Amino acid sequence: MAAIVSLRDVVKDYDLGKVQVHALRGITLDVPQGEFLSIAGPSGSGKTTLLNLIGCVDTPTSGSVEVAGHDTSKLSERQLTELRLHTLGFIFQSFNLVQVLSVFQNIEFPLLLQGGLTVGERTKRIEELLAQVGLSEHIHKRPNELSGGQRQRVAVARALVSRPKIVLADEPTANLDSVTGQNIIDLMKELNHKQGTTFIFSTHDPKVMAHASAVVKVADGKLAENGGNPSGVGGAAAGVEAH
């Protein structure tokens, strides 16, 4: 399968005044379409930076990041945003729902940004998604009326509503208890299977990692040496561990 995300010798330095932080020190990685990839590593290992680069919210200092065939360093800020809107979905550690909008409106938001759908089409799509994430009866509630797990389900629905090729999730279970976290991962996995959406998520929870079709371990801005790649995910790339 063709790689939907492809990183070549990616280096990312942050210039914090006098100190230079080398967040990523040369990463090469290919993620095939339909992967359920976990990026693992301790805090400060650079996994969030890696996710940001794949998520097109940041561009590499050197090397190239290709997302769905676009070299992100060659895109303008505006084009990157377009790419995020149409190709990527995001799930955040703290859910990041818009507090003043209802569940329905939160999920609808990316569709409104995209435009092109009628009210009926939007409503149908959102209702289907809500049924899938099991929140049909909460459609008009506000985020603060929901539990953490429910909120994250809304976030999942929001990430998927625009039918993106890739969904990025940054520690999606970190703020949830283990049972709820498990449910979210199960939901993500189910959607991954049904719709073939590529999921890339960071976590440091081994139980979550266990669900991944592949695991990439990051340490000190590099892919960890010990990672194998028995299933051949990511082709020749090192550090990808499959289950």
Next chain:
Amino acid sequence: MEKLAVVVRIAFRNLFASRLKTAIVGGIILVGALLIVVGTSFVGSIVGGMSRSIIGSAAGDVQVYSSKSKDELAIWGQMGSDPDLAALDDFSKVKAALEKVPNVKSVVPMGISGAQVTGGNTIDLALGDLRDAVRKLKAGDTSPKVTQAIAAEKAHVRHIVTVLQGDQKNRAEIVSDTRATNAEEDAVLAKASDPAFWQSFDADPYAHLEFLENKLAPLAADADLIYLRYIGTDLATFGKTFDRMEIVDGTTVPEGQRGFLFAKMFYEENVKLKSARRLDKIKEGIDLNHKTIATDLDLQRMVRENQSQTREIALQLDDVKAKEMVARLQALTGSKETNVEKLLAEFFKTDDANFHARYKAFYAQLAPLLDLYRIRIGDTLTIKSYTKSGFVKNVNLKVYGTFQFKGLEKSALSGSLSLMDLKSFRDLYGFLNPATEKEMQAIEKEAGVRHVDRKDAEAELFGADSEPAPPDTGRDIVANATPGLNAVDAQNAPAAAAIHDKTVASAAFSQSELEHGAVLSAAVFLKDPSKLRQTLPQIEKAGSDAGLSLKAVSWQQAAGFIGQMVLLFWAIFVTAAIVIFVVAVVIINNALVMATLERVREIGTLRAIGAQKPFILGMLVVEAVVMGVVFGTLGAAAGAAIVSAVHAHGIGATADIMYFLFSGPRFQPLLSVPSLFIAVGAMIVVSAFSSFYPAWLAMRISPVQAMQTED
């Protein structure tokens, strides 16, 4: 469109989401809109009242005067003096020229000036009446009417002497130092109260009168100088053009006749008996402004003044009337006191409980014994002025009545200008037309211009014992346009006297005389007053086309410093509004920056999931605008409610300046409808303006921020 809808939806939801921000920003916007509505309505009502007063009672829309004038036209004077204006020699030419301008509706000839009048001193009036009666007696009229009049006036004068002696005694008691009392005054009073003086009166009445007039009268200096400001105009045209004018007392001046009309408010304020005027004002304060004597210092002051200043009434009473007054006052107050002044003081000791009864009693029982006005309708007013060519001019004018303007009854501005016929005005101002100039030269030649020594001037002027005959049977009140300049131009006296006699004789005049004579200015009414600015140059052009050098000014300019004040009010209000705006922008800006910083993650999230920068910018500006609309509307509504409430209840004037500003005793502002839209509009602008910087900050928030954890 749908994006805008969702942005507006987010904006509305955010009103409730961030309560502190909403409270601060919304509060400021609300107060701002409220201030604009209330301020505009209040200032607009004040300015509107003043403009209506200025336009409707004197200026018209435009005033036209000679561009050769040294000063600018100022209807209400310039710091107490009249502007030096060049005359427009022939009004008919001016009128003909102006009527060619399409926007001109009507033209009224005018001259505005002022003179100081000594309003009747009671003792002067009594002595004058006495002298009249004596003169009739000497002329051979021995009818009982004349002898009775002499007896009554003698009694009145003796009563006045008693009152004055009482005053003297009181003063002596208060000031124990004998040096403070005046021996000369005591001697005069002693002589005037001596029965022997009065027994010898009939033997040589003129000598006695002279003593009384020269020595006694100055002691009773209760006469105030009244500064009269008047418009000389074609009264018929004036009445038609200033169509809100109405006669209150008396009648209008018959066409072709000389005459004087008092402005009602001026007449009440300056000519009425002061005690009565104070009663009126106390009543107004209680009835109209819901004040009470118990709590209001101003009313208390007036009550005190009425108690202490009873002499003006006491001096008016002769023996018969004094007795009647005492009887009535005793009945009214239940007091056994016999002294009129003490009884009056008791009567005027009013409080909230008895005021209305006393007020009624005053007008029903006491007023019939008194002259309520120092100058009565039907009296002849002698206005004396120094003309521009230096002559003393006397014009005797019958006071025909008082007038006011409908809707401007309480305006101090409108109520300050009295009216006289244009012919008399021209005489007083000293206009010379070619005919009178020729006549003047003839008279001067005939009289011969002689040198007269200063010491002989008086004799030259008045003759040894000549008595200028009063032209009317009413009383004479002498006005003096330039007090303190009494020894002027003695050389010209004979000529002046001749002209004086002539003007008194030729009382009537024709309309064509009015039209073809000189005027100082002309009031112009426009068909469309909103085109005033464009019409001014047209008028000046029409003037120059007709060979006249005319200057046309708006009513605002014509009103002089009062017109400037109208502008000043707006300037102050606008400045205050701008200051408020700037402060509001700064505070709102700060609040919005704080709010934006709290929303970094939310905005980062929106950016991450695909919102472009302009979307974020628009979102924050729309949010601010939504607040501007919501709270601006609330504020405007609150402002409208306040203005309506104030309109319903009114604000009572408590100081003279407030009477002036409010154009009356009560301020009832009208809601300015445009101000509602201006207020909401201005608040939208303010809020949008305040949101630019925070929105710009928000636009720069990186989507990376979304990834950061909550703390």
